[in-house]
Amino acid sequence: MAYAHPDPNAFRAVVWQIVRQIPRGQVATYGQIASMIPAPDGIDAETYARLAPRWVGEAMNAVSNVDAPDVPWHRVINGQGGISLPPGIPAALQQRSRLEAEGIRFDARERIDLGVYGWAGPDKTWLEANHLLAPKPLREPPANDGGQLPLL
DNA sequence: CGTTTGACTACGC
DNA sequence: CGCGTAGCCAAAC
Numbered sequence: 484m485a486y487a488h489p490d491p492n493a494f495r496a497v498v499w500q501i502v503r504q505i506p507r508g509q510v511a512t513y514g515q516i517a518s519m520i521p522a523p524d525g526i527d528a529e530t531y532a533r534l535a536p537r538w539v540g541e542a543m544n545a546v547s548n549v550d551a552p553d554v555p556w557h558r559v560i561n562g563q564g565g566i567s568l569p570p571g572i573p574a575a576l577q578q579r580s581r582l583e584a585e586g587i588r589f590d591a592r593e594r595i596d597l598g599v600y601g602w603a604g605p606d607k608t609w610l611e612a613n614h615l616l617a618p619k620p621l622r623e624p625p626a627n628d629g630g631q632l633p634l635l
Numbered sequence: 636c637g638t639t640t641g642a643c644t645a646c647g648c
Numbered sequence: 649c650g651c652g653t654a655g656c657c658a659a660a661c
Contacts, residue, residue, distance in 0.1 A: 513643055540642035567642040
């Protein structure tokens with residue numbers, strides 16, 4: 484709808500391609516997916532990072548409209564681990580039930596633990612073959628138990 | 636034709 | 649850690 488991408492169709496195709504890689508039982512965020520796609524020429528990285536997540540949302544909306552069977556749109560959620568679709572509408576209910584059917588659990592606040600179910604992204608080989616970037620890591624609880632201290 | 640509104644995030648309280 | 653807000657800009661109202 485808004486936030487025009489220079490080439491909406493191409494962008495959407497790439498987003499779908501990435502979403503197809505999300506394994507069953509795992510989830511990815513809008514921003515994470517956006518971070519794998521290079522910014523178009525003429526758009527600085529900062530602006531792109533600000534707009535791209537919404538474009539990803541548009542791409543997901545396009546999927547549900549036609550319900551492309553091979554694009555697991557339900558595995559894409561927001562950075563807080565929640566479903567971004569307005570609560571209560573059919574599509575949102577469907578997304579939630581599909582995720583639960585894959586063994587994904589929601590906490591009391593209806594949020595998914597990205598530290599547990601968050602997808603690490605496609606492997607490097609696939610990314611390079613598709614001219615994509617390594618995804619920005621999902622931010623999760625430090626969980627610093629006897630963690631490795633960076634040696635310098 | 637001015638306002639509202641986003642399948643988002645980062646940031647400040 | 650939760651809630652409000654700015655940023656963005658084209659559609660839908």
